[in-house]
Amino acid sequence: MTQVFEVSGMHCGGCASRVQRAATALAPGATVTLDPPRLTLPEGTALNAETINKALAELGDYRAKGPLAQG
Secondary structure (H helix, E strand, C coil), rough: CCEEEEEEEECHHHHHHHHHHHHHHCCCCEEECCCCCCCEEEECCCCCCCHHHHHCCCCCCCCEEEEECCC
C-alpha cells in the first residue's frame, strides 16, 4: 500500500532535496515532489505523520500532513 503525505514549507528545489534525504533515510524508495508538495512512501512502508515530522523538524520548518491517499 502506498501512502501520500502533503508537505508544507517546501519552496524550492533545495527544500525538496532536504526533505527527500530525510524521507529516504526513513523509507528507502520514498519520493518527494515540489509541485505538488508531496511525499510518497513506497508500497509496504507504513509511517505516520508524527514519525515523519520528527525527522523533518531537524531540517527546518517542514510539516507532513496525512496520509492523504492510500492505494
